[in-house]
Amino acid sequence: MEAGYTQEDLALRDEIRDFLANEFPADLRDKQLRGAPLSREDIVNWHKLLCTRGWTGIHWPVEYGGTGWTQMQRHIFQTEMAAAGAPPLLAFNIKMIGPVLYKYGSEEQKRRFLPGTLSLDIWWCQGYSEPGAGSDLAALQTRAVRDGDEYIVNGQKTWTTLAQYADWMFCLVRTDPDAARPQQGISFLLIDMNSPGIEVRPITTLDGSAPVNDVFLTDVRVPVANRIGEENQGWTCAKALLGNERTGIAQVAASKHELARLKRVASGISVPGGETLMQQDDFARRVAEVEVDLLGLEYSELRVLAAGADNPGPASSYLKIVGSGITQRLTELFVEAAGYHALPLAADAGDNIYPSWLDFAGRSAPKYFDTRKVSIFGGSNEIQRNIIAKAVLGL
């Protein structure tokens, strides 16, 4: 047993630090510090910058333009990125569709889609969930009927994150409604968001933003050539992708960043009586509790990584449960730190009604509201517990 990184790991870490210190644009850094929303352009430009370094395909094999990094190196990259407050890579492209393309796609599909996926010239969105198919994804109803070289697709997807920015959607559709098991009649299609018959309607969420959408598909024609894998075998790709979606969902590095920010903020708040908020026993205790859980999570994740398995397996479901809980508790503590200054709606009051020691306050409540989602999406925490109960405990 041995802790510590290899020489190569350390060299990579220094290179990444250097890059972030010198090339992470100041305006983007500032937006991230303030927790301000990023535009499509912000995200695309940042991606392209990372792409010029060859650092977007962090899960991908070298032959497809990936870094070919070990799990540990990828971990280092993500940790350094989060520590610097850099926006993460677009998961839909890098973690989700990319691996499906190079594992299950045809040569032609790889050639056509992989480069743009890596550089974000193609922005992907995830068309899985439907109004009637959330936790029970296999119940999806969106129908694709074969018509010569094309499918005609009808149905509705929902909760589609950033569909308003997307060029393409990877989409689960039902091609055989009579299959013996619902999982068996599903196919995996790539759909051009500019196709006639697609309508994207924003859904306003609790923080007042509209990051998710309903996507209506009416007689949308999709070339059969855009199907990945065999007809009715889409569930295999769908599941592989979900496995990838859940890795890294623990958000250790991002939570470390938030924890440090919380401590900084709480040290700047003075409480009548002379102490700072961070010096107050009861507040410090709750921050410490989160920190201890986060340390446990960090080492849990390292154990999973060190085991080296390509697919971390059902045990890793607990990383998502613990990680989402920590993310959420941190947002609660920011609201608590803000006190009644969490009440003004920043979108209305403006960001600058308070002095700098309170400049986090305006975003604290919206962030808290919005972060409730992390225990719902990516397989809800109840579903993760069901998985562990079945697959790990054998219940």
Next chain:
Amino acid sequence: MDFSYSEEQKLLQDSIVRFLDDQYDIESRRALINSDLGFSDAHWSQFAELGLLGVAFDAEDGGFGYGSVGLMLVMEAFGRALVIEPYWSTVAFAGGALRQDTRSERRADLIGRISSGELKVASAYSEESGRYHLSHVTTGAEEASGGWRLSGRKSVVLNAGSADLLIVSARSSGGADDRDGITLFLVDRDAAGLSLQEYRTVDGFRAAEITLENVEVGADAVLGEVGGGMAILDQAEVWGILGLGAEASGVMERAYQLTVEYTKERKQFGVPISSFQVLQHRMVDMFIETEQTKSLVLMLALALQSGENQAQAASALKIQVGKAGRHIGQQAIQLHGGMGMTDEMAIGHYFKRLTAANQILGDAAHHLKHYYER
């Protein structure tokens, strides 16, 4: 022991419920939030007609005479419907201060006008660095030509923009955190030198940052004793917590009921999700927390009647509101799944109100910390 409402009180409750069922759905509430005023003047007049504005005040002051129980009854119903009118500010907190006015003529005048719907009052008790300590007052009060001159800033003054009158705490002597030396003033919202920066709050209400620059008021603007404002504020805080706690108990009740209704209708894996035992137990816990909250509301209402142990009862309630409110709000969203994250569903607005309730007049951590000093 009899904890039931009297016949008259039941009638009152029925009329409130009827009014709210009639007029207060989530869509019309949304329209009110987005209107200039932020609530409905017509509703306010109806509150007056139904007797809700005077419910908690003594009959001799022009009120309805139901005291703390009356306030509890109204605000619990308001919580269930997420009423957006500035009732709490005027009747619960400001009312809790004004009822202590020893100048009986002025008291009857103000309370009479509140009860008839003519007067709305907001209370400027919090400052930027106060962190829930009402005794942290840096806004200055200087004696000037037979009256007082006030200067300073007040933070997150709830419903200040629609108020006619403000109760302002200011320091007439002593240091920033001394309990002595705080004086309360009745100041016209339109007074020269007083400016408001109004905004919406995260839960759809209105509040303002207030700046006072040499605001001149007469000697007769003082509420209570010069330098003795803290005693009045303490008592107003207890009334405020009763109102907020009663409202929160109504919000909680509706939140768990909406969740039960939703999970019975929502089907996944071919069955209503309410059939999953793990979700059933969550909803049972939400129910239990609601009942516990209602009990502490009742305890405080009775403490205000008897005059015993009010401050600690108020802290107990506020701790429960913070703790249970957070738990119920979070679970309500979780059990709604993605639908819980939408602005469209009512449940999110219940969650937000429960969140805000913890940030007003001291969160659970604040009251836990000071519980044994009370």
